[in-house]
Every structure is written in structure tokens, then in C-alpha cells.
Amino acid sequence: MKKILISLSILVVLIFILVYFLRSPKWEGITKDGNIKATLFETQEGSKKVYNGELSWVGKKSKENEAAVISTVFLENGKREATSILKTKIEGTPFVIATSKPKNDDKIEVLVNYTYKNHSYNEKIHLNKK
Numbered sequence: 001m002k003k004i005l006i007s008l009s010i011l012v013v014l015i016f017i018l019v020y021f022l023r024s025p026k027w028e029g030i031t032k033d034g035n036i037k038a039t040l041f042e043t044q045e046g047s048k049k050v051y052n053g054e055l056s057w058v059g060k061k062s063k064e065n066e067a068a069v070i071s072t073v074f075l076e077n078g079k080r081e082a083t084s085i086l087k088t089k090i091e092g093t094p095f096v097i098a099t100s101k102p103k104n105d106d107k108i109e110v111l112v113n114y115t116y117k118n119h120s121y122n123e124k125i126h127l128n129k130k
């Protein structure tokens with residue numbers, strides 16, 4: 001019985017390790033003021049795996065309706081890859097759709113122009129692989 005429990009424990013640990021290493025990486029970053037988070041993640045589009053990027057509000061939840069994205073610029077290694085002019089709420093706002101998977105040493109950034117409490121902000125979010 002003890003051997004079975006040890007074997008099952010080892011199997012469970014190996015499965016968790018395998019899942020951890022096989023999961024798709026994502027890139028994340030947050031504005032200096034701590035209000036907006038940018039996430040670049042893998043998704044399935046038909047038979048092809050692509051990366052999409054979204055913004056989310058992480059500031060005070062009671063204040064998220066007072067914020068709006070005006071525009072975004074997605075940069076990869078300093079090169080503009082996508083630009084959006086949105087004028088919309090922040091939660092779930094895309095900054096790039098169907099881009100290729102970044103390399104581990106790529107410099108991924110999002111420039112976000114947004115308004116909050118009647119003030120305009122221009123922030124650069126550096127995304128790091130998680």
C-alpha cells in the first residue's frame with residue numbers, strides 16, 4: 001500500500017511539472033501608476049496558434065468606469081507592430097490581435113494613452129515573460 005501511495009505521489013508531481021513546462025508562456029506588464037495591466041497570451045485561431053494582447057484595469061475597482069483607453073501602440077523590439085485608436089473602456093481592450101509568438105529575448109512594449117478622472121496619461125508598459 002505504501003509503495004502505491006509513493007508511486008501515485010510521484011506521478012502527480014511529474015504531471016504538474018509536465019503541465020508547467022508545456023503551458024504556453026505569456027507576457028505581462030503594468031503601468032507605473034499601477035492602474036493598467038497588459039497581457040500577451042496564446043490563443044487558438046482555427047488550426048493556428050497566435051498571440052493576442054489585452055489590457056485590464058487593476059486600479060481601484062470602484063473607479064474603473066472613470067477610465068478609458070484613447071489609443072494603444074504595440075511595439076516589438078522598438079518597431080511599431082500595431083496601432084489602435086479606441087476611445088473605449090479599458091477592461092478587455094485589445095492592443096494586438098493574431099501576432100506571432102515573441103522570442104524570449106524580444107523587447108515587448110505597449111504604449112497606452114488613457115484618461116482617468118478627467119486627466120490624460122501616456123504610459124509605456126514593458127511586458128516580461130511569465
